[in-house]
Amino acid sequence: MSGSAILVSCSAVPEGDGDEHAVPEALADLGFQTRWAAWDDKTVDFDAADIVVLRAAWDYAERRDEFLSWAESVPALSNSAEVVRWNTDKSYLAELGDAGVAVVPTTLIAPDDDAPRWPKGEFVLKPAIGAGSRGVGKFSAGDDAASHLKGLHDDGHTVVLQPYQSSVDSEGEQALVFFGGVYSHAFSKAAMLGRELDESGLWFTEKLAPVQPSAAFRALAEDALDATAALLGILRAELLYARVDLVTGRDGKPLLLELELVEPSLGFRQTDAAAAWRFASAVRQQLA
Known part of the structure; x- marks a missing residue:
């Protein structure tokens, strides 16, 4: 072909x-x-x-x-x-949570909603439509979270509120990559909050490294893809690529932080050289 x-x-x-x-x-x-x-x-x-x-x-x-x-x-x-339409609005996290996937607890705050009750401890506010960690802020009780929320609302954003997962500071995130619905490899990402923007201005710089995810992380990533396919009424194989970003929750179990189906970096430089071949094979599969 x-x-x-x-x-x-x-x-x-x-x-x-x-x-x-x-x-x-x-x-x-x-x-x-x-x-x-x-x-x-x-x-x-x-x-x-x-x-x-x-x-x-x-x-x-x-x-x-x-x-x-x-x-x-x-x-x-x-x-x-x-x-693309479904995945570029982070309200999909609430849908996956309702479908039984273990997601980081997610509250959606629309511009016309009442002021939320802030969680105990640290939490994150970010626009529901956004990329590259732009517009993301971490807050704690007494901080100016309300001001950040108002700024995002004034720009027309629905806002995602999530409790901050402190494991990110020590472990970072784990990104599990799938091609054609089949697991390929994984890499770790250090916390991005507070880092510098790339010269393009489109994303924050990241520290990436190869990683071998545990069985629990693998299982949750598989569950997330299965639930996504069911919600969208497609086969997993119809997803040319998927990156499942997971963190360790406060109870030590993995949680879904984000599911990237539109334009994620796929960590080719953090894995074996054959990953490009696996990707090319998945491209061919889409045509078949």
Whole structure:
């Protein structure tokens, strides 16, 4: 099988952050002609490609309506526009929690909602639609959480309120990566709060390292993908890629922090060289 593939980026990082450096070659080995293109580049005929793979469209949060319209216009998009719409609003966390997935406790606060009762201890406020940890703040009783909440509401955001998981300070997060619904590898991410923005201004710098997740982490990641597929009415195999971000809860058990199905870094540089081949094989599977 041969075909053409477009890896989708944005104008600030036209060929991503370098993490996928081995992917075009792996796709070429399977007969694909591959190129990068920014999602809003009007000169690109996305319909002409056999598959269009979202990779580094990291400016979508400020232009979500425009981005969703574009996604819905691309029939060969992976992951699909339906997945993109659902996953770019963090209210999906509440849906997964209602479906029985162990998520970090999540409260959604709309602009017209009453003022919330702040949790005991530290907690996090972040926009429901956002990326790269922008707009995220950590607070404790007596801090200016109300001011941060008002600022996000004034910008039109529904806000996610979650108790801060202190394990992030010592353990960080674990990101489990799946291709075509099948587990590939995992890597750890140190806490990002308080770190510096990348020169692109689109994400905070991270300290990444390979990791071997425990059986409990693996099981929760699998549960999260199963629940997602059920909610969306699709097969897990229809998800070209998924990154499941987990943390250790206060009781020592894993919790889902975020499920990244749109444009996550996939940690190719933090795992074995064959991961690019696994990804290329999953791309081919989508066409089959």
